[in-house]
Every structure is written in C-alpha cells, then in structure tokens.
C-alpha cells in the first residue's frame with residue numbers, strides 16, 4: 001500500500017506526445033479517480049503506473065522509490081483492463097485464480113477466495129464457463145473478480161463498470177465503496193461516469209489532452225473549478241456558459257449582457273478595479289438557477305423557455321437568453337409555460353467567471 | 363420453392379465437387395485399383411492381372427517392408443518433435459520488436475526456400491568423410507572424425523531435415539504468437555507471471571490449435587520425404603535410411619512392381635489417415651469432456 005508519486009510523467013509515441021508532464025501525488029489508501037474526455041491519456045497513465053507502457057520522461061515513485069525500471073509483476077498491483085483482457089482458454093474460476101495459483105497458495109484458500117469474490121459479483125453460476133460464453137457485462141465482472149481475488153497493494157481500474165446495466169452498476173459501485181473502506185488499499189480508478197467519480201473518489205483528477213487540469217476533493221472541484229474545462233466537465237447537465245461584460249457601477253460590479261445584469265458578490269467584487277468593460281465568460285450550473293418571477297433585477301435572468309425535458313422529480317428546461325442557450329434544472333411541479341419569456345433568479349454566490357482567452361477562473 | 367432453396371447450396375458446391383473428384387478421387391481410385399494388380403510398367407493397366415489382396419499380404423509379411431516402415435516412423439517422430447521444439451522455441455525467442463529482427467527472421471526461413479535436391483547435395487558435401495565441412499572441422503579441433511552417412515546415416519538425414527524444415531514451424535509459430543491477444547499477456551504480467559510462466563500458461567495454450575495443425579502438416583510431410591534422402595544416402599547403408607517413400611519409388615522403378623508399390627502407398631495413406639483422425643478425435647474428445655464437466659457443475663449450482 002505505497003504512496004504513489006508521479007513526477008513530471010511524459011509519454012511519447014514516436015513524435016506524438018500524449019502525456020505532458022503529469023504531476024500527481026497519491027496518499028496511502030487513497031481512492032483516486034481519473035476523469036477526462038476520451039483520448040486524454042487516462043489509460044496511458046494507468047498503464048504506465050502498471051508498468052505496461054515505458055516511461056518516456058519523468059519518474060514514478062512508490063513510497064519514494066523509483067519503479068519505472070521494474071517489471072509489472074514486481075510492483076504488486078492488480079488491474080482491471082478497459083478491454084477486460086481475460087484469458088480465453090481458462091474458465092472463469094481459473095481466470096480469477098490465476099495469480100493465486102502462480103503464488104502456489106493452498107488449494108482450499110484459493111477455492112474459498114474465488115467463491116467469495118464470485119458471490120459478491122454474481123458470478124457463482126458461471127465459474128466453469130469460458131470467457132467466450134459470457135455476455136459483455138459478465139466478462140467485465142470476471143475482469144473485476146480477477147483483480148479482487150488478489151491482495152495487491154494497489155488496484156488499478158480502467159472503466160471497470162462501463163458495460164453494466166444501471167442497476168448492476170449501482171450495486172457494484174456500492175460494493176467498491178464498501179471494499180475501499182474495508183480493505184484500505186490504494187485505488188486508482190478511471191471512469192467516464194460522473195456519479196462514480198463523485199461518489200467513490202477521495203481525490204478527483206481531471207485530465208485534458210495529456211495535461212492535468214485540476215485535482216482535489218470532489219466538492220472542491222465542483223465548487224471551485226480552476227478553469228472553464230473543469231467547470232464544464234463535472235456536473236450533469238453541464239454548466240451554462242454565457243458571454244458577458246464586467247461593468248463597475250459605483251462600488252458595485254455587474255456582469256452584463258442582453259437579458260441580465262447580475263450584481264457580483266463576495267470576493268468577485270475585487271474585480272472592479274482591474275476589469276471595467278472586460279469581456280468574460282459567465283458560468284452558472286443549471287441547478288443554481290431557479291424560477292422566481294419576483295426576483296430583484298440584480299439577480300434576475302430573463303429566459304425564453306423552449307423545451308422542457310421531464311426526468312422524474314426534476315425537469316430540465318432548455319431556454320434562450322439573447323444568443324445563448326441556457327439549461328435550467330427545476331422541480332417538475334413548477335408551473336411553466338413553453339414559449340414565454342420568464343424571470344429566473346441566479347444565486348450570486350454560485351456564479352463562476354472565466355477569462356475569455358485563457359479560460360482560467362477569475 | 364422450398365426444395366429448390368434446399369438444393370441451392372449444392373448447386374453452388376457442384377463445380378468444386380467436380381474438380382475435387384477429378385483431381386483427387388480419380389488418381390486415388392486409380393491407385394486403389396492398381397494395388398490389386400500384378401502390374402509391370404511395360405503393361406497398360408488393362409493388361410495387368412488381377413491378383414486380389416496378394417500384394418497387401420506379401421507386404422504384410424515382408425521383413426524389408428517392416429524395416430522400412432520402422433525407419434519411416436523413427437524418422438518422422440524425431441524430425442517432427444525436434445523441429446517443433448526448435449521452431450516454437452525460436453519463435454518465442456524472436457517474438458520481439460528489436461531493430462533488425464525482420465532481417466533475422468527472413469534469414470531464418472531461407473533453408474525452406476532451397477530446393478530439396480540442392481539441400482541434399484549440400485549436406486552430402488558437408489557430411490563427406492574426408493573433405494566434408496564437419497569432419498574437417500572436427501579434425502581441426504583434434505577430435506575423431508564421424509562416419510556421418512555410414513554408421514550414423516539416419517541421424518545425419520534427420521539433422522538435414524531439421525535444418526530445412528524448422529523454419530516452417532518457426533514462421534507459423536511466430537505468426538500464431540503475434541496474433542495472440544496482447545492484453546491477455548499483459549494481464550498475466552500484472553498477475554505476476556514470469557516470462558516462463560507466461561509462455562507455459564498463456565502463450566503455448568493459446569497457440570496450441572495452430573501448433574497442432576502445423577505438427578500434423580509436418581508429420582504428413584515427413585512421411586513422404588524423398589529427394590533429400592535419395593541424394594544423401596539412397597536409402598543406405600543397407601536399409602538404414604530407406605523410408606517408405608523411397609521404397610515405394612524403388613519398387614516401382616527398380617523392381618518394376620507397380621501393384622506392390624501402389625499397395626505400399628495405400629498402407630502409407632492409411633497410416634496417415636489414422637494419425638490425422640486420431641489427432642482430431644483426441645481434440646474432440648477433450649472438448650467434449652470439458653463440456654460434460656461444465657454441464658455437470660452448472661447443474662449442481
């Protein structure tokens with residue numbers, strides 16, 4: 001259960017650089033989740049930690065010791081591959097017990113462990129099937145089981161639940177959360193699923209084009225994204241971005257555009273000195289906008305409601321404000337008529353501002 | 363309509379069947395029929411006397427035929443098993459992406475491209491008791507000379523065959539190896555398998571279907587080797603390297619007994635057929651056993 005430190009990790013495939021100096025420190029027993037759009041280098045990072053890809057530059061440290069010259073088998077880790085990577089010629093039980101059999105553990109212990117893990121994954125009936133005779137989701141669970149039978153110090157998961165139905169995924173997620181509390185291992189987990197990332201992570205790492213954008217606790221990233229990319233990536237439905245101009249009016253600062261003039265509060269008022277008439281991108285989450293016909297003008301947003309999508313307790317409204325499209329999340333019972341311009345209120349403490357050019361948070 | 367539908371596939375297969383019949387069945391039938399005749403090359407097949415199973419019975423009791431069969435079996439067994447080990451071993455060793463590997467691989471398959479007669483001549487020269495490469499080298503090192511094509515004729519012939527045909531197994535094994543799922547091997551690395559364990563538990567089992575067919579092809583070929591041995595030893599000394607193919611050829615040309623030669627060919631054919639069928643039966647049986655086992659277990663749970 002080492003602490004893992006990635007020091008300016010670089011990966012090059014010939015001339016193409018896919019990781020640009022990844023700097024990451026993972027504490028003992030930490031559950032780290034890597035998220036990012038497809039092709040951003042999550043799997044590559046994971047495979048370098050595992051020792052399956054060579055390190056082009058930089059170094060990986062386990063407990064302060066450089067390991068990039070070590071073979072995968074000397075790094076004491078278990079991994080769930082994105083493409084499962086099951087042994088086609090072995091049945092489920094033998095797939096799951098392969099590592100233990102190599103370690104020459106006693107037969108009874110192996111059997112017990114395999115049965116246990118198979119039961120938690122709902123694979124007990126399939127122990128004697130070959131991978132070719134399983135469905136995609138079943139194979140994925142076998143891949144998971146193969147990692148869970150090991151007692152490695154570090155677990156690497158590359159989208160381990162991507163192929164399961166929603167219900168099974170929920171169950172597995174709970175299983176994983178339980179396990180991570182119980183066994184106290186390092187877990188590094190790649191996922192596209194926001195809920196998985198938010199619920200499981202001690203630390204979320206958002207990557208984009210081979211660069212870490214931001215890392216930290218889930219709330220931290222959600223509430224204080226450092227740039228527009230992170231803000232837009234976390235949260236569903238995604239954050240709204242509106243072009244606006246900053247205007248100082250007396251001691252107060254407003255973000256102004258067609259349809260709104262929002263007064264800024266708290267630390268954002270400090271922007272008044274630097275930024276009169278400065279163009280910015282205003283970000284606000286759909287859940288931070290509410291229907292409020294009587295909202296004061298300095299908090300109000302005039303929106304023309306175009307479409308309402310019913311998703312149970314909540315409805316998602318697609319609206320128009322000037323030339324911008326805005327999504328709003330409201331309680332489904334809110335009485336709204338489509339096609340009308342209505343007044344909504346924005347919580348001034350939940351407004352995010354980003355520089356237009358650098359896209360960094362202001 | 364329905365009947366027509368059912369017949370369509372056969373219609374499409376018909377041309378292939380006709381060609382098969384002409385190319386395969388006709389010569390085979392010709393040979394079958396010939397094996398029941400007392401047939402001299404100067405006669406047409408119509409003039410030859412029908413003697414029933416006499417040729418087969420004669421061969422069955424002929425000690426020279428037994429000897430020849432035994433030599434063939436020994437030759438095929440040693441050639442194929444040593445070639446398999448060497449070829450697969452080489453493939454496992456050279457399955458990596460190092461600069462110059464493509465060139466090296468090409469070098470390795472050169473022997474296979476040389477005409478067998480040339481191979482025979484080459485090795486005959488190298489085996490020459492006084493001026494041959496091997497004995498001169500041994501002499502130079504102060505070691506006793508070896509009577510390659512005399513006392514150790516069969517071994518020498520086997521060595522030449524191994525030299526020529528190991529590359530065949532090498533390239534097929536290499537192709538099999540390179541088409542293995544990379545990710546399964548990576549998973550094995552993560553699971554803590556050493557290089558040997560990866561080979562033993564992952565690579566070899568996954569290559570097995572290809573290896574079985576390769577071995578079978580080599581085995582069938584080894585039973586039919588002719589040119590190299592003809593050039594190297596002509597079957598001698600005595601009958602020590604007279605494998606069946608050679609004996610068949612000599613029976614037909616020197617002893618002028620086409621019927622006996624045909625009967626001998628049929629014995630060889632039956633032997634090969636038996637081997638092939640046994641091999642397939644064995645794999646089938648293994649699969650069936652695995653399936654039964656699994657079905658039994660799944661019913662329990």
Ligand SMILES: Nc1ncnc2c1ncn2[C@@H]1O[C@H](COP(=O)(O)OP(=O)(O)OP(=O)(O)O)[C@@H](O)[C@H]1O
Pocket residue numbers: 013016018036037038039040041042043044045082
């Ligand atoms: N062998 C390779 N040669 C060249 N480029 C590669 C190679 N493997 C990966 N890449 C590139 O590296 C980048 C990162 O790939 P990676 O597999 O890490 O993405 P990812 O974040 O895991 O994406 P996904 O979510 O789709 O799995 C991609 O742009 C990919 O095209």
Ligand SMILES: [Mg+2]
Pocket residue numbers: 042043044082158
């Ligand atoms: Mg990936």
